[in-house]
Each structure stands twice: as C-alpha cells, then as structure tokens.
Amino acid sequence: MxxxxxxxxxxxxxxxxxxxxxxxxxxxxxxxxxxxxxxxxxxxxxxxxxxxxxxxxxxxxxxLENINEMNGIVRMDSYLRIGALNSLEDVRKSHEVQQYFPCLAEAVRNIAAPAVRNRGTIGGNLMYGKGDTVPALLVLDASVSYFYAGSPHTLPVLDFLENKVDGLVTAFWIPYPINENRRSFSFYNKVGRRESFSLSVVNAAGRMELGEDGRVQKAALAAGGGNIPAQCLEEVENRLCGSHLSLETLQELYSLMLDTFTPPSDDFFSAAYKQKTAANLILSQLYSNAERNGGKEKDG
Structure with a gap:
C-alpha cells in the first residue's frame, strides 16, 4: 500500500x-x-x-506511527524485544523492564516531564544522540535493529553509535540475565541543572555480578549525558573484575575514573567537574551496594 x-x-x-x-x-x-x-x-x-x-x-x-512491527515489548527466547516506537512511558511501566532491567526503568523515569515521556519514543531517544537511556542500554549489552540501504541489520548499541549509522531504528534487543540466581545489582543516576527537566550534566549506569565469595565476576559501567558521547568505562570494569568492593578498590577506582573518563567542557561545566561528578555517581552506588552485600572487606 x-x-x-x-x-x-x-x-x-x-x-x-x-x-x-x-x-x-x-x-x-x-x-x-x-x-x-x-x-x-x-x-x-x-x-x-x-x-x-x-x-x-x-x-x-x-x-512512523502506523508501522506495527516497530511496536511492542515482548520476551523472545533469551531477549526482551522493545520496539523503537514504544513510548518512554511504555518502557518505564513494562513489568519485564522493571523486574529484569531496573536501571533502564530508572533512566527513563529521569527523562523530562511526564508529557514528554508519553510522546517521546525509545528509538528517538537513541537517535537524538544525547538520550539519557544510552548508558543504561550500554551496560545491559543491548543491540539495536535498524533498516539501511534496503535491508535489515543488527548491531550492539555501542557499535551503532560509534559508526554513526544513519539507519531507521526498528527495535532494541536486551539479553536476559543468564543466571538469575547470581548475586547482582544495577543502577542509574543522573545530575542535571534542573532535575529531570533539562539535559543531563552527567549520567551514569552500571551492572555488577558477584560470585559466592563476594568478588565481582562481571562489571559493566557507562557514563554520558548532555554533550558527552556515552562511554563504556572498560579500564574501570577490568579493574573491578576479580575484586571485592572494598574501600581500597573504590579509592583506586576514583583515580582511574578521573584518568579514563574524558568528557568535553561546555559553557556551563568544565571537563574536570564532569569527571569528578561521574566518579562520585558511580562510586557512591558501588559503596552503597557493597554495604548491602557485605563486600567492603579488603582484597586479599
């Protein structure tokens, strides 16, 4: 037609x-x-x-509103498929998102006003280039399906952004946790000039899986916001793996964050301010979760 x-x-x-x-x-x-x-x-x-x-x-x-295949939030085997046309509020209210991917629900909750979340779509939030959902999608290992040059394609969200793909985003795919019984936690936090009604100054997301001994088995961290292209913090992740969330480790991570997170300055905030803010956001979350999981002992 x-x-x-x-x-x-x-x-x-x-x-x-x-x-x-x-x-x-x-x-x-x-x-x-x-x-x-x-x-x-x-x-x-x-x-x-x-x-x-x-x-x-x-x-x-x-x-795009009449394209049915770009809608729907549904579990498909080991992935949650989120259509690019789903509103941000659809994503926030999804039982599957709230239960299995709470950092994404929290990221959406922090976006703009309710009227914007009811109209804005998750696909548009990615394509905007400054979307607050991006760090959460990165730490959740999400992939994005898109249509380009006459055929469908799928890429990890990070590769999609780094390659600056100019395609029509159709859906997101988020893998469910492989071992739901493993000790794990995730988080999302944002600092903005006027709470959720303005662009972020900095936002950050993380996801951790802990072993029986309390050591970090898997770590995923990302930061972005405002004019900052979202970055995966691989060096910090590598330092975390195999370690307890001890005060010694967290202190070391703070210095590493300042060395590896490289945001640009803007008219309002310096790069140094954004680095410290991102480090504080992430480490405060790790510290809080270490308290709850009893993981602040020294590494040995």
Whole structure:
C-alpha cells in the first residue's frame, strides 16, 4: 500500500507534507527519494524542540506511527524485544523492564516531564544522540535493529553509535540475565541543572555480578549525558573484575575514573567537574551496594 499524504487544512507553503507509510521498507524508500528534504518522525518531541529553537522543519515528515512491527515489548527466547516506537512511558511501566532491567526503568523515569515521556519514543531517544537511556542500554549489552540501504541489520548499541549509522531504528534487543540466581545489582543516576527537566550534566549506569565469595565476576559501567558521547568505562570494569568492593578498590577506582573518563567542557561545566561528578555517581552506588552485600572487606 502506498504511503498516504496528510494534507493540512489551511496549509501554507512552509508547512511540511506528512506521509504515513505502513511498512519499514516503504518508510525507507520515502526517505531515500526525498533525501535531506525529509525526516522520520515518531513522538515528535525533538522536532518540536528544534522548531522552538528556530531550526527549520523539513518539507516532508515521514510519520512512523502506523508501522506495527516497530511496536511492542515482548520476551523472545533469551531477549526482551522493545520496539523503537514504544513510548518512554511504555518502557518505564513494562513489568519485564522493571523486574529484569531496573536501571533502564530508572533512566527513563529521569527523562523530562511526564508529557514528554508519553510522546517521546525509545528509538528517538537513541537517535537524538544525547538520550539519557544510552548508558543504561550500554551496560545491559543491548543491540539495536535498524533498516539501511534496503535491508535489515543488527548491531550492539555501542557499535551503532560509534559508526554513526544513519539507519531507521526498528527495535532494541536486551539479553536476559543468564543466571538469575547470581548475586547482582544495577543502577542509574543522573545530575542535571534542573532535575529531570533539562539535559543531563552527567549520567551514569552500571551492572555488577558477584560470585559466592563476594568478588565481582562481571562489571559493566557507562557514563554520558548532555554533550558527552556515552562511554563504556572498560579500564574501570577490568579493574573491578576479580575484586571485592572494598574501600581500597573504590579509592583506586576514583583515580582511574578521573584518568579514563574524558568528557568535553561546555559553557556551563568544565571537563574536570564532569569527571569528578561521574566518579562520585558511580562510586557512591558501588559503596552503597557493597554495604548491602557485605563486600567492603579488603582484597586479599
């Protein structure tokens, strides 16, 4: 079925034409045909914000709202599949997300106001490039499916971002914990200028799996926010693995964070401030969980 044009009553020459494709392939062809004169639109929160900032609206908007395959939150074997068109509030309220991936639910809870979460989509949050969900998706080993150049593809979220893929995001895939009985915890935290109603200054997420002896078996840490491309903190993760969450380890991690997390400065905050803030966010969470898990003994 061909894409349907939506003609706005009283439309002026500067108003965009809105198209409503019903399939991913059709949406991609619409964008390929019109190039820079067209943009995909889902919740529309980013385009609305850009218009308020004086950025011209494209002459063609390709609405994705009628593409059923881009919706739904469902368990598929060992993965939770989240359609890119699901609203942020859909993700936050999902029982599966709350039970198995609480750091993602917490990340969404910290995004903007309820009205924005009801309209904004998780796919749009990734494509925005400054989305608060990205660190949580990274530590959860999430992958993203997207349509590009006539065919579907899937990449880890980190590779998708680093390669700056210009594709149509269709879904996210998050692996369920392999051993649900293993001692584990996750967290997400954010520092912003006005709580959740502004871009983050810094946000951070983490996920830990502990062995029977209390040592860290697996660690995943990421930080980003604002104008900071989300970063996986691999050197800090490597230092954690095999260690107890002891005060000695945490003190060492603080110095390592300052050396390896490399955010840019901006008009409001220096790089050094962001480094210290990220280190404090992560280490305060590790310390709190070490208290609950009795893991603050010295490494031996």
């Amino acid at each position: 061909a894409a349907r044009e939506y003609a706005v009553s009283g439309r002026t020459k500067d108003s965009p034409v809105i198209w409503f494709p019903r399939e991913v392939e059709e949406a991609w062809e619409q964008k390929r045909t019109r190039g820079e004169n067209a943009s995909f639109i889902a919740g529309g929160t980013v385009i609305q914000m850009q218009r308020e900032q004086g950025v011209p609206c494209p002459s063609h908007l390709i609405s």
